[in-house]
Amino acid sequence: MTDGATPPVLTIRDLDVVLDGPEPVRILDGVRLDVRAGRTTALIGESGSGKSVLGSTVIGLLPDGMRAEGHLEFAGEQLLGLSERRRASFRGSRIAMIFQDPLAALNPSQRVGRQVGEVLRRRGVRGERLRGAVLSLLERVGIPRPAERARAFPHQLSGGLRQRAVIAMALSGEPELIIADEPTTALDVTVQKRILDLLAELQRESGVSMLFISHDLRVVSHIADDLVVLYAGRVAEIGPAREVLRVPLHPYTRALAASVPSVHAASAIAEPIPGSAASPANRPSGCAFHPRCPLAQEICRAAVPELSEIEPGRFSACHFAEQLRGVPAAIPTEEAR
Amino acid sequence: MTTTIPLPVQDPRPWRRSLAGVSGRLGGALAVLPLIVVGIYVLVAIVGPMLIAYDPVATNLAERLRPPGSVLADGSTAILGTDGTGRDVFAQVVYGARTSMIIGAATVVICAAFGMLVGLAAGYWGGAVDIVLSRVIDVLIAFPGIVLAIVVAGLFERGLLVVIVALSLSGWVSFARLTRASTLSIKERDWVAAARVMGVSTISIQARHIAPFLVAPVAALLALEFGLIVLGEAGLSFLGIGLPPSTVSWGQTIAAGKEYLSTAWWISAFPGMALALLVIMVGLLGDQLNSRYQRGGAR
Numbered sequence: 001m002t003d004g005a006t007p008p009v010l011t012i013r014d015l016d017v018v019l020d021g022p023e024p025v026r027i028l029d030g031v032r033l034d035v036r037a038g039r040t041t042a043l044i045g046e047s048g049s050g051k052s053v054l055g056s057t058v059i060g061l062l063p064d065g066m067r068a069e070g071h072l073e074f075a076g077e078q079l080l081g082l083s084e085r086r087r088a089s090f091r092g093s094r095i096a097m098i099f100q101d102p103l104a105a106l107n108p109s110q111r112v113g114r115q116v117g118e119v120l121r122r123r124g125v126r127g128e129r130l131r132g133a134v135l136s137l138l139e140r141v142g143i144p145r146p147a148e149r150a151r152a153f154p155h156q157l158s159g160g161l162r163q164r165a166v167i168a169m170a171l172s173g174e175p176e177l178i179i180a181d182e183p184t185t186a187l188d189v190t191v192q193k194r195i196l197d198l199l200a201e202l203q204r205e206s207g208v209s210m211l212f213i214s215h216d217l218r219v220v221s222h223i224a225d226d227l228v229v230l231y232a233g234r235v236a237e238i239g240p241a242r243e244v245l246r247v248p249l250h251p252y253t254r255a256l257a258a259s260v261p262s263v264h265a266a267s268a269i270a271e272p273i274p275g276s277a278a279s280p281a282n283r284p285s286g287c288a289f290h291p292r293c294p295l296a297q298e299i300c301r302a303a304v305p306e307l308s309e310i311e312p313g314r315f316s317a318c319h320f321a322e323q324l325r326g327v328p329a330a331i332p333t334e335e336a337r
Numbered sequence: 338m339t340t341t342i343p344l345p346v347q348d349p350r351p352w353r354r355s356l357a358g359v360s361g362r363l364g365g366a367l368a369v370l371p372l373i374v375v376g377i378y379v380l381v382a383i384v385g386p387m388l389i390a391y392d393p394v395a396t397n398l399a400e401r402l403r404p405p406g407s408v409l410a411d412g413s414t415a416i417l418g419t420d421g422t423g424r425d426v427f428a429q430v431v432y433g434a435r436t437s438m439i440i441g442a443a444t445v446v447i448c449a450a451f452g453m454l455v456g457l458a459a460g461y462w463g464g465a466v467d468i469v470l471s472r473v474i475d476v477l478i479a480f481p482g483i484v485l486a487i488v489v490a491g492l493f494e495r496g497l498l499v500v501i502v503a504l505s506l507s508g509w510v511s512f513a514r515l516t517r518a519s520t521l522s523i524k525e526r527d528w529v530a531a532a533r534v535m536g537v538s539t540i541s542i543q544a545r546h547i548a549p550f551l552v553a554p555v556a557a558l559l560a561l562e563f564g565l566i567v568l569g570e571a572g573l574s575f576l577g578i579g580l581p582p583s584t585v586s587w588g589q590t591i592a593a594g595k596e597y598l599s600t601a602w603w604i605s606a607f608p609g610m611a612l613a614l615l616v617i618m619v620g621l622l623g624d625q626l627n628s629r630y631q632r633g634g635a636r
Contacts, residue, residue, distance in 0.1 A: 059534055064463075092536035104527035109549040118535050169535065 009177055009209045010035040010058065015070035017053055017062065017233075025281045027053050027066065028233045032307060032315070034226070035177065040203065040210040042224035042241065044217060044256070046277040050233040051213045055179045058211065059097055060087040075176060092119045096170035100182040102162035106154035112165050113138075113150025119173040137168040142198055160191040164198065171202065181213045196222045217260050221245055229253050232288040233280035235307055239314040249316035249324050251293045257329040287319070295320050371621040378615055382438040385431035393432070393585050397423030402601045418603040420593055426604055430611050432585035437615065440497070441567045444504045445559055448566075451505070452512025453551060457543055459513070460520025471517070474510050482507030483569060490573050495581045504569050508562060515558055516551055523550050553630040560623030564616040571612055587612045 010033070017028040028050045035041040045051045057068045060079065072079045074095065079087065099105035106115060117125075117134045125133060131150075138146035141164040154162055163183065170178050180199065184192040200223055203210060214220050220227065224241040229252065237250040248254040255273040275292035278284055284291055290300035299319050307317040310325065318324070400409050401423040407415050417426040459470040477485075489503040523529065524547060532542050573579030574588025582589065587608040594604025 061530070061533055088536055090536075091534055097531070097534040099527055099531055101527060105531040107528040107532075107546050107549075110545065118532070118537055122537065166531075169531070173535070 006036040006039060008034040009037045009075055010211065011071070011073040012054075012058075013071040015054075015057065015068060015072060017050070017057055017066055017068045020065050020067065026233065026283075027280045028057070028068075029280070029283075030234065030307075031070075031230070032235055032238065033228050035209050035211050036226065037176075037209055038203070038207045039225040040200075040212050040223055041226040041228060042212040042214060042220040043228050043230060044214055044220055045230035046215060048232075048277055048279050049230040050280060051215075051230050052181055054230070055097070055181050055211065055213050058177075058179055059091060059095055092122075092175070093173040094175050095177045095179065096173055096175040098163075098166055098170045098178060098180040098183045101186040102159065102166045103154060103186075105166050106162060108154055110153075111150065112152050112154060112157065115154075116150070116165060116168045116172060118169065133172075137172055138165070140171070141165070141168045141202070143168070159187050160194065163187060163191075163195055167195075167198065167202070171206070171208075174206070175208060177209045177211065179211045179213070182215070183212075184219055185214075185216070192219065193222070199223060217245070217256055229256070232278040232283050234288060235315070235317060236289065237314075237316045237318075238307070239311075243314065246328060247324070247326065248329055249310050249314060249321045250289075250318045251295050251320075251324070252289045254324070254329060255292070287317070295323075368625070371618040371625065374614065374618040375622055378434055378618075379438065381431055382435040386435050389428050389431055391425065391428035391432055391585070393424070393429075393583055395424070399423065402597065404601070405603050417607045418601065420590070420604045421597055421601070422593075426590070426607055429585050429590045430587070430608050433587040433590060433608055434611065434615075436580065436584060436586050437567045437570060437612070440500060440504070440570045441563045444501050444508060444566045444570075445563045447501065447505045448508035448562060449512050449555055449559055452509035452514075453516045453548070453555060455509070456513040456516025456518075457520050457547065457551070460517040461524055461539075461543055461547065467517075470513070474513055474517075477507055477510045478514075480507070482510075483572060486569060486573060487576065487578065490578045495578065497580065497584065500570055500573060500579050503573070504566050508566060511562060512555060512558060515554055519551050519554055520547055523547050554627075557623055557626035557630050560619050560626055564619040564623070567612070567619070568616055 012031055012033040015028055015031040015033075016026060019025040019027055031050075031054065033041065033043070033054070043051045043054060053062070053066070056062050057072065058074070058079070060082075062068060068080055070080065074090070079090070106112070113131075113134045116137055117130050120130055120133055134150055135146045138149060143149050143161055143164050149157065149161065149165070154165070157165065163186075167183075183199070184195050187195060196219065199210070199212075202208070210223075212220065212223060221241065227237070227239060227241040227244045228235060229237040229244070229250065231252050236252045237244060237248065239249070244253060245257060248257055252273075259273055273292060278288045278291070284301075286302050287293070287296075287300040287305050290296040293300065295318075297319070303319070305317045305319045307315050308321075310316050310321045316324075397419075400407075400415075400419050401421055403409065403415050403419040403423075405416060405418040405426075407418060409415055409419075415425050415427065417430065419425055420429070455470055455474075459467040485507050486503040489506060490499055493499045529542060529546050532546050537546075570579060571586065571588035571591070574586040575592045576588075577592065579588055580586045590608040591605045591612075594601065594606075594608075597604055
């Protein structure tokens with residue numbers, strides 16, 4: 001976004017996702033997002049902000065009753081409106097996905113090796129070549145004794161190994177884009193860092209782009225190049241991850257950063273953001289964040305703030321974004337610690 | 338010296354564990370009784386006809402209506418007596434077991450296979466496919482299965498195939514309903530979503546990511562339906578529209594004995610008892626499978 005050198009592999013503009021019903025709900029409202037080639041864009045937001053729906057939209061598997069409108073361009077091709085057959089041809093081979101709960105994402109009745117080889121098998125790889133490819137995939141994601149683990153059933157592996165197997169599945173089709181939907185949330189804290197390191201390393205190796213969906217700012221600060229903050233289905237802020245975390249240009253991002261418990265603080269319990277998260281079904285008027293915002297004025301109730309470029313490469317949807325420029329976040333960010 | 342206290346070790350062999358689980362819950366040997374009894378039936382159905390010679394169309398009027406335990410003129414003993422035309426009742430019970438097993442197994446397999454296909458299609462695709470298939474199922478449920486079987490069996494020449502088809506016509510419905518309901522819940526599981534995200538073909542998803550999880554509930558229903566089908570076949574044969582007289586069937590033997598109920602009770606009583614015991618034991622076996630599936634179904 002800042003440098004024009006790396007073009008975006010995924011470009012989203014004015015994306016709406018509507019849940020049909022007697023009272024249609026605009027789950028995503030005018031979302032803008034870029035994933036640059038070979039980089040990681042993190043999508044962050046509270047539960048119910050629509051971040052997983054965005055992931056499903058990109059992969060093309062929205063739940064029944066939801067429909068997407070807008071501009072969704074992947075590698076130069078507009079994805080919305082493509083036939084289901086054409087859409088399916090992207091899955092696994094060009095866009096892959098890593099799920100939150102690796103135990104649930106693996107079929108309990110099938111051996112790990114069989115599942116990791118699924119995409120290759122579909123491409124007609126068989127026999128010894130398939131076996132070799134599966135073993136090297138498992139090795140690549142850091143699974144020790146891969147031959148043994150390929151024969152195991154998912155419940156016989158630890159949580160970390162299972163997530164590694166799921167990552168191997170995602171890598172097997174050599175995709176250009178991986179959507180990682182909270183890939184560390186279901187894991188032990190000690191395992192989380194190793195999985196994040198693995199993802200970062202695989203990205204360096206293969207140059208794959210990644211859309212990393214998370215609610216955890218600490219996880220995101222480890223891995224993200226760019227950050228997109230979602231609140232109640234709208235984009236609150238976009239920018240390079242380091243800059244956004246150091247000087248947030250939206251009060252919501254600021255509150256998020258402040259709610260991360262610091263290791264140096266007396267209490268390791270997060271400072272909650274006052275009020276409860278707005279839901280797309282019941283979005284407040286004007287700026288959706290105004291009931292919880294310390295800066296809220298009359299204009300915030302009346303007018304929806306435009307997402308506008310405050311500094312080069314930095315977008316904020318706040319009426320008072322200019323005032324926040326140069327004011328550091330309340331807590332020390334990753335590199336300041 | 339140290340004393341080691343043996344820890345209760347779980348048997349790694351799953352069949353041992355599940356057998357132990359069943360018997361522990363229902364009280365010792367009693368729990369495996371249905372399995373043993375059904376096993377004996379299967380054994381008799383397979384081995385019995387090889388050991389006992391019996392011709393269903395040969396009559397021996399000199400030895401008719403002999404009570405159980407009679408010694409016949411040729412020196413043999415009619416353990417369960419003879420019927421109105423002098424045929425051995427014991428041999429009829431044994432040969433009838435084979436007939437019931439063949440028809441029960443064939444019908445139940447056809448019903449399960451067809452029902453699973455229909456249920457899987459309705460549950461997986463939903464929408465118009467589901468509406469059409471579900472209405473067909475509803476109609477067949479509203480219609481008494483045995484009446485449909487009687488109509489079909491009555492229309493055609495008596496024979497094994499006609500009986501199997503007639504009983505299958507309504508028997509698949511419960512499999513379809515069960516499969517549809519199970520598919521609806523299984524298809525929402527993450528690994529199915531993961532497979533779709535990977536671009537796995539629909540057929541492959543159905544065969545490898547959904548069907549394996551239908552086996553347990555279908556197996557339980559298989560046993561329950563088996564009993565009903567055996568009963569249905571006996572009913573058709575009793576009415577004289579089931580199997581031809583050249584085939585031995587419990588239903589026919591019971592029907593043949595009904596005129597002699599006051600004088601020669603054994604003709605109807607023994608095949609009737611054989612039928613009742615089989616249906617009860619298969620039903621119990623189905624219940625056991627069902628409760629085990631529901632216990633393990635929460636994984």
